[in-house]
Each structure stands twice: as structure tokens, then as C-alpha cells.
Amino acid sequence: MKVPPPPAGKVKLPAKLSLALLADMLRIRRMEEKCAELYGQQKIRGFLHLYIGEEAVAAGAMRALEPEDNIVATYREHGHALLRGVSMDAIMAEMYGKQEGCSRGRGGSMHLFDAQTRFYGGNAIVAGGLPLAAGLALAAKLQKEKRVTACFFGEGAVAEGAFHESMNLAALWGLPVAYLCENNLYAMGTALERSEAQTDLCVKAASYGMATLKVDGMDVVAVHEAARRAREHAAKKGPIFVEFQTYRFRAHSMFDPELYREKSEVEAWKTRGPIHTFTARLKAQGDLTEERFLELDAAAQAEVDEAVAFAEAGTWEPAEHLTADVYTPQ
Amino acid sequence: MSAITYREALRQALDEALGKDERVFLMGEDVGRYGGTYAVSKGLLEKYGPERVRDTPLSELGFTGAGIGAALGGMRPIVEVMTVNFSLLALDQIVNSAALLRHMSGGQFSVPLVVRMATGAGRQLAAQHSHSLEGWYGHIPGIRIVAPATVEDARGMLAAALADPDPVLLFEYPALFETKGEVSGEKVDIASSxxxxxxxxxxxxxxxxxxxxxxxxxxxxxxxxxxxxxxxxxxxxxxxxxxxxxxxxxxxxxxxxxxxxxxxxxxxxxxxxxxxxxxxxxxxxxxxxxxxxxxxxxxxxxxxxxxxxxxxxxxxx
Known part of the structure; x- marks a missing residue:
């Protein structure tokens, strides 16, 4: 497989925003590296899907969204939750299964929720969030609210009926929704070209009359610019589909032996890693010193250490509460 | 009190719900211009307009999921999937989203959604249009299943379902659509036999x-x-x-x-x-x-x- 060249970096953002995006990516990276370690120690159980390698998408997109917007995400959503404003403490506690977690320990890694930041989850059914996002957008439209709904999903979702039904509904009804597709080339272990007759995802979305954008998902600046345009389009004109071309450096989940791709391919993509390429670019531009980078990295690491301590100190929801919230108390 | 049909009772209930609460809207296949497959929503499009009596494409999974999303977003959607047979196409959204969201989110998100569908056999519609799967849905925690068998319940259960903060599946019986009964106008509960x-x-x-x-x-x-x-x-x-x-x-x-x-x-x-x-x-x-x-x-x-x-x-x- 041909790996595209490293991000070209034509656009330059204000230094403050650039450093914030770098810090965002570092926070996800350090948090997830720790998650992998904690999984090995069996502190985190169940499925754990790491986002390592794809951080530029969540980072660039989240800073383009507004506080009133709705977010719908997938089971690979730790980074999205974090950058949306869910505290790392609450995310880590959730992965520990503690009641201080953002879903009180009932959801785990795949089901992070947060009403306060309008983070509608962690949906672990591929494409399951897409119709939901259309509905959230419909509610906003009917209530004449300004909010946009941003829906993240992987390219595996485009094979599902829910994708096609949602594209059609969103376009037919002109809904304020941005469908943000993180194309990391593999649906678990199935490569895109092995599962889709049409591998140009924008063509699929465009067939429903959706506006589309195709973006280098390893370039946080390009992502941010695309997401900003996507939000504006969704708010003013209606639905848009954005394909972020990215790559997952780690296995699909912690159970994946990665028999479906060559190590050399992974290594080649790592040369395009969103954090080190952006770091190098910022240094070349004179926006970042090594000292400042180390500060940002240390701050991310400190936040992780605190989050782990918080999760460790967390408590278990009493088993007597098991049936609470199957239904809403009336 | 005057006697009305089960069908008319369902229609009156929809009319009342749309009239009473701006957040309520009806969506489904042929609910609008066609007037409802069983003529249950006849006249409602003219009265409430296409935003609130919303015809959908044949996308049961998509528009049921959209109903869940709209409920999360502050609306009180009534989704009609025409018949229980077609609800199988929407099963993922009903079971994996509507029923689970509240518990799975640690109590943060309720889904105040009503899904209506016709059910049952007896009209020579053959195997694919004659399922009775209410009991099957009754297996699933997180949703409420209601089955109006009288004209009074056909008239009253929708309002109770809309007042419920959680997803309610409301099953309607075409075999009973022509039956007539008195309607008291009293509220009915959706809790008791x-x-x-x-x-x-x-x-x-x-x-x-x-x-x-x-x-x-x-x-x-x-x-x-x-x-x-x-x-x-x-x-x-x-x-x-x-x-x-x-x-x-x-x-x-x-x-x-x-x-x-x-x-x-x-x-x-x-x-x-x-x-x-x-x-x-x-x-x-x-x-x-x-x-x-x-x-x-x-x-x-x-x-x-x-x-x-x-x-x-x-x-x-």
C-alpha cells in the first residue's frame, strides 16, 4: 500500500492555537499509552480500542466546534471525550469501572457519556451513532437552535445500512450535522479495498447530495481548517461529510494480533505521525522550542498521573444500585 | 359518551398529542400525504404541516434512530414503523440504543420516545406480514411495551406513553380497528392489567x-x-x-x-x-x-x- 507523503503544512495557525492543538494531542497520547499499560495490569478490562496515531482528527475537530454543539462518537472515543471537556479523571475512573467515572462505571471504555458537554456517547455498534446524530440535528432544527451535531465514525461504518439511511435522511431534510469519518483504512482487520467496491468514501456521501471534503487526517492544521468549514457548512447550509485519512498505529483492540497488515506499512505511516510531524513543523516555524515541548508533555503526563490516582481512589457503585436507571425514576 | 372505532380512537389520540405539545411530532412511512397505512393519521398533515407529520423514506433503522436522537435532543417524537414486521429492520436502534442508553450512561440520558406499530395476524397477509412479536420485545429491559385491546386504551395509551420519560413501544391491532366502544375521556395508565x-x-x-x-x-x-x-x-x-x-x-x-x-x-x-x-x-x-x-x-x-x-x-x- 502506498503511504502518502508527510503533511505539507502550507497553512499556518496562530501560535497559541497551534500549541493548544499540540497539547491536546499529547494529552490523548499520554493518556492512552497509560491505558495500554493499565490494561496489561488488568486495571482496565473488557475491550480497549486505542486512538494512538489518529489524535489529529479529534484535536483538530474539537477545537472547531462550539460548546452548544452535540457530539456523537464511537467505541474509540477516549480522545474525543477528553478534548470535548470530560475530565481525564472521570474518563480514567470510568475505565476502572468506578462510580466516579463519567458513566458511573456502567459503560467502560466504549461507552463514555457526558450530558454536561453534550457528549452522547460512545456507541459500540458500528454506524449505530449515525441515525442518532441525524435525530439530534433534527431536534435542533425543529427547535430553531443554533447547535450543530458532529458525528464521528470509522470508515467501516460506510458498509452499514445505517450509514446510507442516515446520509439520505440528513440530506433530504437539510439537517445541521457534520458526519466526520475517520478513515484509518481497516475495519478491525478488513482493509477498505477488500470490503468496498467504491473506496472513495466521498463519492458515496456525494451520491446522497451531501457536501463532502477529503482531508489529510494526520495533519492537525488541515483537520482543524476542514472541521471549521464543516461546522460552518452544517450550521448554514446543511449536512456535510468529511473524510479524514488517518491511520491507527496500535492494534484494533488489545486482543488483535494484527495478522492483516505488514509491520513495514505501520512503520511507514508512523513517519507521518501527527504529533512528531506537527512538533517539527512548529519548531521550524519558530513557534515552539524543545523546552516548551517538554513542558507540554510533562503537563500531559502529570494529568495522567493524577487521573490514575483519582481512578485508583475511586469507589465501586454498590451492587444494590444495579437496577437503578434501567428506567427513569418517576 | 359516544361510541367510536378503535381506529378513530388512535387518530384522536394522535391529534390531541400534536395539538397539546409543540415537542411532539409524528414520523414514519406514509404517515402524512397517504394518511397512514391504516388511515390512522388521516388529516393530520393538513392540520399540523409536514414538519410535524413527517413522511420518511423506507428507512426503519434510520428514522427510528433519528427518533431516538430527536428524543435526546428535547423533542417528544412518535415514530411509526408501520408494522412489527418492519420493526425488525429497526431492531438495532430499539435494542442497542433506546433501551440501553439510560443505564449505560449512568443515568444521564433518558429517551422519551414512542414507537407505534401494527401487529398481529388474521387478515390473510401471509408469513412476512403476520408476526406477533410484542412478547419478544417484552424480553428487553429499558423499554415499556403497551398493547391497547380496547377502544378506551387505544384512545388513552398514547398520552400516557408520551408522558413516560423512557421509550415506549405501542402496539396497535388492525384486527380490532373496526371494533367500536365508548370513550370516557379519562386518563388511562400504562402500568396495570x-x-x-x-x-x-x-x-x-x-x-x-x-x-x-x-x-x-x-x-x-x-x-x-x-x-x-x-x-x-x-x-x-x-x-x-x-x-x-x-x-x-x-x-x-x-x-x-x-x-x-x-x-x-x-x-x-x-x-x-x-x-x-x-x-x-x-x-x-x-x-x-x-x-x-x-x-x-x-x-x-x-x-x-x-x-x-x-x-x-x-x-x-
Whole structure:
């Protein structure tokens, strides 16, 4: 497989925003590296899907969204939750299964929720969030609210009926929704070209009359610019589909032996890693010193250490509460 | 009080719901311009406009999911999936999203959604259009299942369902659409089962489209007929009370026999009324075949008053 060249970096953002995006990516990276370690120690159980390698998408997109917007995400959503404003403490506690977690320990890694930041989850059914996002957008439209709904999903979702039904509904009804597709080339272990007759995802979305954008998902600046345009389009004109071309450096989940791709391919993509390429670019531009980078990295690491301590100190929801919230108390 | 049809009762309920609450909207296939497959929403498009009586493409999964999203976003959607047969295309959204979201999110997100659908056999529509899967949905925690069997309930249950903060599946029975009844205008609950006919010799438990059949059979055998009304959560208090008196019970359920709702009712009687009973609880369910087209075969596949009478007599053999 041909790996595209490293991000070209034509656009330059204000230094403050650039450093914030770098810090965002570092926070996800350090948090997830720790998650992998904690999984090995069996502190985190169940499925754990790491986002390592794809951080530029969540980072660039989240800073383009507004506080009133709705977010719908997938089971690979730790980074999205974090950058949306869910505290790392609450995310880590959730992965520990503690009641201080953002879903009180009932959801785990795949089901992070947060009403306060309008983070509608962690949906672990591929494409399951897409119709939901259309509905959230419909509610906003009917209530004449300004909010946009941003829906993240992987390219595996485009094979599902829910994708096609949602594209059609969103376009037919002109809904304020941005469908943000993180194309990391593999649906678990199935490569895109092995599962889709049409591998140009924008063509699929465009067939429903959706506006589309195709973006280098390893370039946080390009992502941010695309997401900003996507939000504006969704708010003013209606639905848009954005394909972020990215790559997952780690296995699909912690159970994946990665028999479906060559190590050399992974290594080649790592040369395009969103954090080190952006770091190098910022240094070349004179926006970042090594000292400042180390500060940002240390701050991310400190936040992780605190989050782990918080999760460790967390408590278990009493088993007597098991049936609470199957239904809403009336 | 004047007598109206079950169909008209459903229509009035929709009209009232749309009239009362701006957050309510109806969406589904052919609910608008066509007037509803069963003419239940006739005239509502003209009255409330296309935003609130919203025709959808044939995308059960998509628009049911959109209903869930709209409910999360502050609306009170009524989604119509036309019939239970097509609801299978929306199953993922109903089971994996609507039913789970509140518990899975640690109590943060409720889904105040009503999903309406027609259900049941008896009109020679053959295997793919004759399912009775209410009991199957009743297996799932997190949703409420209601089954109006009377005109009064057809008129009143929608308002109660819309007032519920959680997802409610409302099953409507085309087999009953032409039945007429009085409507009191009182609120109805969606929590309790009700005695529909008093009797002394046997308790007949049923719901939905089988209620008239059970009532007919009861005439012949002095049966006490209990309409479950709500299939999840079940309210068996009136059944237990009745069984104390009759000491015998037959459960009538248009669903298939194995693993069905009737089996659940029987299991609970086993747990809670074993020593009240003078005979094993019996059941009359659909035969375990796809529902056939030919009239005589379809009739043979479904619960019938004669089968109910025979089952009652079997308890005294």
C-alpha cells in the first residue's frame, strides 16, 4: 500500500492555537499509552480500542466546534471525550469501572457519556451513532437552535445500512450535522479495498447530495481548517461529510494480533505521525522550542498521573444500585 | 359518551398529542400525504404541516434512530414503523440504543420516545406480514411495551406513553380497528392489567388482538378475563388475585409458544401461585409455523375461541 507523503503544512495557525492543538494531542497520547499499560495490569478490562496515531482528527475537530454543539462518537472515543471537556479523571475512573467515572462505571471504555458537554456517547455498534446524530440535528432544527451535531465514525461504518439511511435522511431534510469519518483504512482487520467496491468514501456521501471534503487526517492544521468549514457548512447550509485519512498505529483492540497488515506499512505511516510531524513543523516555524515541548508533555503526563490516582481512589457503585436507571425514576 | 372505532380512537389520540405539545411530532412511512397505512393519521398533515407529520423514506433503522436522537435532543417524537414486521429492520436502534442508553450512561440520558406499530395476524397477509412479536420485545429491559385491546386504551395509551420519560413501544391491532366502544375521556395508565370480564370458573389471561376471542370463550366457560395491557413491566397482581378464586388459569397469546410471553406468565404463576392452583396452567398460543396465507390454514395457526374453550375443559378433565 502506498503511504502518502508527510503533511505539507502550507497553512499556518496562530501560535497559541497551534500549541493548544499540540497539547491536546499529547494529552490523548499520554493518556492512552497509560491505558495500554493499565490494561496489561488488568486495571482496565473488557475491550480497549486505542486512538494512538489518529489524535489529529479529534484535536483538530474539537477545537472547531462550539460548546452548544452535540457530539456523537464511537467505541474509540477516549480522545474525543477528553478534548470535548470530560475530565481525564472521570474518563480514567470510568475505565476502572468506578462510580466516579463519567458513566458511573456502567459503560467502560466504549461507552463514555457526558450530558454536561453534550457528549452522547460512545456507541459500540458500528454506524449505530449515525441515525442518532441525524435525530439530534433534527431536534435542533425543529427547535430553531443554533447547535450543530458532529458525528464521528470509522470508515467501516460506510458498509452499514445505517450509514446510507442516515446520509439520505440528513440530506433530504437539510439537517445541521457534520458526519466526520475517520478513515484509518481497516475495519478491525478488513482493509477498505477488500470490503468496498467504491473506496472513495466521498463519492458515496456525494451520491446522497451531501457536501463532502477529503482531508489529510494526520495533519492537525488541515483537520482543524476542514472541521471549521464543516461546522460552518452544517450550521448554514446543511449536512456535510468529511473524510479524514488517518491511520491507527496500535492494534484494533488489545486482543488483535494484527495478522492483516505488514509491520513495514505501520512503520511507514508512523513517519507521518501527527504529533512528531506537527512538533517539527512548529519548531521550524519558530513557534515552539524543545523546552516548551517538554513542558507540554510533562503537563500531559502529570494529568495522567493524577487521573490514575483519582481512578485508583475511586469507589465501586454498590451492587444494590444495579437496577437503578434501567428506567427513569418517576 | 359516544361510541367510536378503535381506529378513530388512535387518530384522536394522535391529534390531541400534536395539538397539546409543540415537542411532539409524528414520523414514519406514509404517515402524512397517504394518511397512514391504516388511515390512522388521516388529516393530520393538513392540520399540523409536514414538519410535524413527517413522511420518511423506507428507512426503519434510520428514522427510528433519528427518533431516538430527536428524543435526546428535547423533542417528544412518535415514530411509526408501520408494522412489527418492519420493526425488525429497526431492531438495532430499539435494542442497542433506546433501551440501553439510560443505564449505560449512568443515568444521564433518558429517551422519551414512542414507537407505534401494527401487529398481529388474521387478515390473510401471509408469513412476512403476520408476526406477533410484542412478547419478544417484552424480553428487553429499558423499554415499556403497551398493547391497547380496547377502544378506551387505544384512545388513552398514547398520552400516557408520551408522558413516560423512557421509550415506549405501542402496539396497535388492525384486527380490532373496526371494533367500536365508548370513550370516557379519562386518563388511562400504562402500568396495570385489568379484569375485562368477571367469572368464577377459570382465569383467562390475554392481551391485544386475542381479547375478543378470550371474551367469547369466557361466555361459554364462566371465565374471568384479564387483559394484561402492559407487557413490560408485567402487572400480574389481578391475575394472582383471580387465580386465588378460580384456581385454574389459561394464558392466551398470539405469539409463538416456545419462549413466549405466555411462558413468562406461566412461570410467574408457578413461582407465586403454585399452591393456589388445582391444575397446571395451560396456554393457547400460535402454532409454531410461519403464518400461512390460506384462510383455513391461518385460522388453524392462531388462537381461536374454540381452542381456548378446549384448553379450559382440559383443566377439568
Amino acid at each position: 385489568k379484569v375485562r370480564r368477571e367469572g368464577g370458573r377459570v382465569t383467562i389471561v390475554t392481551y391485544g388482538g386475542c381479547l375478543p376471542k378470550a371474551l367469547k370463550a369466557a361466555e361459554e366457560v364462566d371465565g374471568e378475563v384479564i387483559d394484561l395491557r402492559v407487557l413490560r413491566p408485567l402487572d400480574l397482581a389481578p391475575v394472582l388475585e383471580s387465580v386465588k378464586k378460580t384456581r385454574r388459569c389459561v394464558v392466551v397469546d398470539e405469539g409463538w409458544r416456545s419462549g413466549g410471553l405466555a411462558a413468562e406468565v406461566m412461570a410467574r404463576l408457578m413461582e407465586q401461585a403454585f399452591y393456589e392452583l388445582d391444575a397446571p396452567v395451560a396456554r393457547v398460543c400460535s402454532e409454531e409455523v410461519p403464518v400461512p396465507y390460506a384462510k383455513h390454514l391461518e385460522e388453524a395457526a392462531l388462537p381461536q375461541p374454540e381452542k381456548i374453550v378446549a384448553a379450559v375443559k382440559g383443566l377439568f378433565a
